[in-house]
Each structure stands twice: as C-alpha cells, then as structure tokens.
Amino acid sequence: MFRILVTDDIAKSGIEVLEGVPDVQVDVQTNLSETELLEAIAEADALVVRSQTMVNEAVIAAGKRLKVIGRAGVGVDNIDLEAATKQGVLVINAPDGNTIAAAEHTFAMMISLARHIPAANRDLLGGKWNRKRWVGVELRGKTLAVLGMGRIGTEVAKRAKVFGMQVLGFDPFLTEERANSLGVVKASIDEAVAGADFITVHTPLTKETHHLIGRERLSLVKPTVRIVNCARGGIIDEQALCEALAEERVAGAALDVFESEPLLEDHPLRQFENVILTPHLGASTVEAQENVAIQVAEQVIHVLMDEPFEHAVNLPSLNAQQKAQLAPYLVLAEKLGLFAAHIAQGAPSEMTVTYTGDAAGRDGGYLTRTVLKGLFGFQYSDDINYVNALTFAEEAGLRVKEVRESRGLVYTNEISISFVTENGTHRVGGTLYHESGPRLVELDGYAIDMPIEGNLLFTRHVDKPGMIGHIGTCLGNLRINIAGMQVGRRESGGEAVMLLTVDRALSSDVIAEIAKVDGISMVRAIEL
Ligand SMILES: NC(=O)C1=CN([C@@H]2O[C@H](COP(=O)(O)OP(=O)(O)OC[C@H]3O[C@@H](n4cnc5c(N)ncnc54)[C@H](O)[C@@H]3O)[C@@H](O)[C@H]2O)C=CC1
Ligand SMILES: O=C(O)C(=O)COP(=O)(O)O
Numbered sequence: 001m002f003r004i005l006v007t008d009d010i011a012k013s014g015i016e017v018l019e020g021v022p023d024v025q026v027d028v029q030t031n032l033s034e035t036e037l038l039e040a041i042a043e044a045d046a047l048v049v050r051s052q053t054m055v056n057e058a059v060i061a062a063g064k065r066l067k068v069i070g071r072a073g074v075g076v077d078n079i080d081l082e083a084a085t086k087q088g089v090l091v092i093n094a095p096d097g098n099t100i101a102a103a104e105h106t107f108a109m110m111i112s113l114a115r116h117i118p119a120a121n122r123d124l125l126g127g128k129w130n131r132k133r134w135v136g137v138e139l140r141g142k143t144l145a146v147l148g149m150g151r152i153g154t155e156v157a158k159r160a161k162v163f164g165m166q167v168l169g170f171d172p173f174l175t176e177e178r179a180n181s182l183g184v185v186k187a188s189i190d191e192a193v194a195g196a197d198f199i200t201v202h203t204p205l206t207k208e209t210h211h212l213i214g215r216e217r218l219s220l221v222k223p224t225v226r227i228v229n230c231a232r233g234g235i236i237d238e239q240a241l242c243e244a245l246a247e248e249r250v251a252g253a254a255l256d257v258f259e260s261e262p263l264l265e266d267h268p269l270r271q272f273e274n275v276i277l278t279p280h281l282g283a284s285t286v287e288a289q290e291n292v293a294i295q296v297a298e299q300v301i302h303v304l305m306d307e308p309f310e311h312a313v314n315l316p317s318l319n320a321q322q323k324a325q326l327a328p329y330l331v332l333a334e335k336l337g338l339f340a341a342h343i344a345q346g347a348p349s350e351m352t353v354t355y356t357g358d359a360a361g362r363d364g365g366y367l368t369r370t371v372l373k374g375l376f377g378f379q380y381s382d383d384i385n386y387v388n389a390l391t392f393a394e395e396a397g398l399r400v401k402e403v404r405e406s407r408g409l410v411y412t413n414e415i416s417i418s419f420v421t422e423n424g425t426h427r428v429g430g431t432l433y434h435e436s437g438p439r440l441v442e443l444d445g446y447a448i449d450m451p452i453e454g455n456l457l458f459t460r461h462v463d464k465p466g467m468i469g470h471i472g473t474c475l476g477n478l479r480i481n482i483a484g485m486q487v488g489r490r491e492s493g494g495e496a497v498m499l500l501t502v503d504r505a506l507s508s509d510v511i512a513e514i515a516k517v518d519g520i521s522m523v524r525a526i527e528l
Contacts, residue, residue: 003025004024004026005046010072014297021305046300047070049070066087068089072295074102101285105278109228113253114138115136116136143198147200148170161183161184198226199221201235227250227253231257245272253276329367332432334370334373337376338377346423350399350420351419352402353367354403357405359414365390444497450484454501461519461522463496474517481504482500485500486499
C-alpha cells in the first residue's frame with residue numbers, strides 16, 4: 001500500500017488519477033501548519049504540492065518513507081532540492097502543463113498596464129467617467145525585453161511578435177539561430193533592459209536570478225518602461241522597484257508573484273495606482289490545472305510502481321529511446337559496482353569509470369550513478385539510489401572520474417571501474433554480449449570471461465602447482481559444488497587469480513578455511 005499526501009489544491013482530475021490505482025491511499029490535507037505537515041509526511045510515500053507548501057529540510061527529513069515529491073506546476077523553489085537529493089527523494093514537476101496559462105497571464109498584465117484597465121475599472125466602479133485620465137499606449141511598435149527565453153518566455157515572445165512588437169531576448173541558452181527563427185533579437189541583459197518599453201521576466205528563481213532587476217538595472221531603464229513579473233518573486237527587487245515607481249523612473253509594473261507570499265496587507269507595492277497585482281494566478285486556469293495535476297499524478301504513480309517516469313528535476317533526463325538503449329548497461333553497471341564493493345578492502349577514495357565503444361554513448365550520468373548505487377548499496381544500505389548516489393560519493397570522500405573512449409581494443413562495449421583503497425588498487429571490467437548478457441572480462445588486470453552473476457569465489461594466489469586442486473578439495477570437503485572456473489596469470493610462478501562460480505553462497509567460515517590454503521594472498525566471496 002502506497003500513501004500519497006496532497007497538501008495543496010490540485011485539480012480533481014489529478015486526484016482521480018491517484019485514486020484510480022489499486023493499493024494507493026490518497027490523503028488530501030491542505031493549509032497545514034508546519035507541525036501538522038511534519039506529522040502527516042511521516043507516513044507518506046509520495047507528496048504532491050503546488051507552490052504553497054514549503055517543503056524544507058525538516059519536512060523531507062520527517063518523510064522517512066518518502067520516495068517522490070511531485071510538483072503540480074513548474075517552479076520548485078518551495079522544495080529544498082539539496083535535502084531531497086541527499087535523502088534520495090526524487091523530485092518531479094509538470095513543466096509544460098501551465099506554459100500557455102502563464103504566457104497568457106503575462107500578456108493580460110502587459111495589456112492591462114498599457115491600457116490602465118484595472119485602474120479605469122476601479123475609477124468607474126467608484127462612480128467616475130474619466131475618459132481623458134486613462135489614455136494608454138499601444139503595444140505595436142514597442143520593444144519588449146524578455147528575460148528568460150524558455151517555454152513561457154518563448155510563448156510570450158511569439159505573441160508579442162503578432163502584436164507588432166520588437167522583441168529583445170536574453171537567455172544564456174538562446175542561440176542566434178533560435179532567436180532568428182522566432183524573430184527575436186538576441187541581446188545582453190543590459191541592452192535588453194535599457195532598450196525596452198516593456199520588460200518581462202521568465203527565469204526560475206535561482207542565486208543568479210535573485211534581484212536580476214535590482215537597483216542598478218533599474219537605473220538603466222527608460223522612464224516610460226512597464227515591468228511585468230509572472231515568474232517568481234525575488235527576480236525583481238521589490239524595494240528597488242518601489243523606489244523607482246515613487247521617483248517616477250518607471251511608468252508601471254504588473255506583478256503576479258512576490259518575494260513573500262501572500263503579499264502583506266501593508267506592503268508598499270499596494271500604494272501605487274500604476275501597479276497591478278494578482279495573487280499568483282499565472283497557472284490558475286481550468287486547463288492548466290487539469291494538465292499539471294494529471295501529469296504529475298501519472299508520473300508519481302510511475303515512480304511508486306517502479307515504472308519509467310518523466311520530468312525528474314534532480315536526475316538527468318533521457319528520452320524513451322535513450323532509456324531503452326541504456327537498460328542492459330544499467331544491469332552491467334550495477335553488477336560491476338557490486339562486484340567492486342565485494343573486492344574493495346576498504347572505502348575507496350578514488351574511482352575512474354571508463355566507458356568504451358557502445359557503452360560510451362550519451363547516458364546523462366546514469367551509468368556512473370548506477371555503478372555507485374551498486375558499490376554503496378552493498379557497503380552501506382538500500383537507501384542509496386540514482387538520486388543520491390553522487391551526493392553520497394562526495395560525502396564519503398570518493399572522487400569519481402568518468403572517461404569515455406569511442407573504441408575498445410577487444411570489445412565493442414566495455415565498462416571498467418578502477419578504484420583505489422588504502423589497501424591497493426583494483427580494476428573490474430565487464431561487457432554486454434548480445435546473446436548472453438553481462439559478462440566479467442577483466443579482473444585486476446587479468447583477462448577473464450564469465451557471466452557476472454550468482455555466487456563467486458575470487459582468489460589471488462601464488463602461481464604454483466596444486467593451487468587449483470587445494471581450493472577444489474577444500475570446497476569439495478565442504479560439499480560446495482563448482483559450476484565454472486577461470487584462472488589468469490601474467491607469468492609463470494608469479495601472482496595468479498582464480499574466479500569460481502559455485503552453487504551456493506559462501507559463508508565466512510568457508511572463506512576462512514580457504515584463506516588457510518598455503519599461497520593464497522586474498523580470498524573473497526562475491527554474491528551478485
Ligand atoms: N506565475 C505563475 O503562476 C507561474 C510561474 N511560472 C514560473 O515561470 C518561470 C519560467 O517557467 P518556464 O518558462 O516554464 O521555465 P523554463 O525552464 O522553460 O525556462 C526558464 C528559462 O530561464 C532561463 N534562465 C535561467 N537562468 C537564467 C538567467 N540567469 N538569466 C536569463 N535566463 C535564465 C533558462 O535558460 C530557461 O530558458 C519559472 O520560474 C516558473 O516557476 C511558471 C508557471 C506559472
Ligand atoms: O508552476 C509554477 O511555477 C507556478 O508558479 C504555479 O504555481 P501554483 O501551482 O499556481 O501555486
């Protein structure tokens with residue numbers, strides 16, 4: 001039974017998706033205090049929120065069973081991503097379900113500003129008929145600066161072009177080619193801000209975008225500029241904006257989002273007639289709410305059911321084809337990580353994972369996460385997953401390097417892991433054979449070829465007559481059947497390795513018995 005806690009108002013259709021799944025219990029509890037939330041989260045496998053619930057470190061820590069946080073919308077700045085990642089909690093969002101709603105709200109704000117619609121409406125309702133007072137400006141022929149040319153910024157830019165505006169686009173990822181195809185002029189942020197009659201922001205709120213429009217940038221703008229924020233409070237410095245409005249250095253502003261929400265009753269922004277305020281309504285359309293609620297509900301279910309999911313925020317994203325290609329390599333990578341964990345004699349401090357040939361394709365970092373999941377999952381706990389494997393490695397003091405080589409010398413694909421512990425260096429390599437699946441092909445510099453599965457016995461020993469016999473007899477005496485065997489050496493009389501597949505798990509007593517055989521320098525039981 002999975003318990004899903006929903007703490008913000010999401011569309012009924014999303015709740016129905018969750019409730020339609022057997023063995024799922026949905027618990028809708030909105031407007032919780034922090035204490036109530038801490039209590040409710042303790043039993044939840046999944047949490048579904050919008051922007052209101054503050055999912056901070058304490059909330060995540062209290063979610064002992066928590067596997068996934070679903071955000072029915074775009075912005076995840078109300079979720080402590082670092083804490084979620086560290087705890088191995090997946091965060092997913094619904095990135096495109098409310099794009100049009102937010103773009104249309106932005107446009108509604110721009111037109112309302114240009115034509116004084118809210119102020120004229122207030123005036124008229126107050127009994128006035130002031131046709132002269134509310135003369136506006138046209139959008140046609142004006143310049144719009146779009147800061148953040150992602151999904152919403154792009155939709156706003158397209159609509160602005162239809163209205164006959166010139167659009168200056170600023171976004172670190174905006175290419176000249178894409179700008180041209182949209183009819184947008186690519187500009188630096190200062191060029192965009194200084195040249196604009198209207199400015200609209202569409203970035204996430206990050207350290208870089210916090211006060212993107214602050215005192216300094218507000219000193220560059222034309223006094224006729226009108227500024228819109230339907231993205232996130234904090235991208236515009238509210239105090240600096242109030243000063244600019246009071247000094248008539250900007251002609252107006254329309255804000256849907258605020259540095260602190262709900263907006264305080266005595267907030268200075270409320271005093272300006274040329275400021276339009278809406279209570280975070282950008283995504284509040286029937287259509288957008290249905291889209292995001294259904295999208296996030298479906299993905300949360302996929303995560304809980306261990307099925308392929310989309311829109312992870314704290315995991316690299318891959319398309320369906322990439323995921324399908326990767327699937328067999330994930331099995332190999334996890335087995336290699338697990339194998340490495342068995343032969344490591346202490347915590348590794350450095351690890352290089354080399355991907356060769358077909359294994360060196362684009363995997364978004366998944367394979368290395370999987371190697372680490374195998375490695376740490378064995379040594380520490382099952383709580384290590386794709387989400388927290390890298391963070392865990394960093395905290396454990398393991399430096400991880402990836403090397404990608406387009407061609408291998410022997411195999412068309414190979415993943416090899418070399419790692420350093422305080423007791424020495426090891427290397428394990430594996431490949432995927434089309435017919436027989438993952439195979440171990442290299443062990444501490446010796447060529448091997450056997451399936452990487454089942455119960456194995458690995459020894460390093462002196463290459464001298466009788467060693468194989470001794471170990472075989474020892475296992476025979478303990479009634480352990482040998483199913484397969486590989487030996488390797490570099491030179492006669494030097495060090496040799498032996499890898500045996502056996503029919504049952506090897507206990508520590510068995511290992512202690514084999515360790516007594518004269519000439520053995522290392523012996524390990526490996527369970528894959
Ligand atoms: N008011 C509301 O109800 C809604 C607000 N939003 C907010 O709108 C914002 C944008 O959403 P989407 O367009 O869907 O996201 P998106 O991820 O598609 O686009 C964001 C864009 O910002 C750009 N960007 C990031 N850092 C930047 C920087 N320092 N300078 C310039 N550009 C930068 C990115 O390159 C990206 O192109 C988000 O903050 C989201 O939370 C979204 C939906 C509704
Ligand atoms: O999707 C977003 O980023 C939004 O800001 C929408 O927020 P909401 O779901 O309406 O609280």
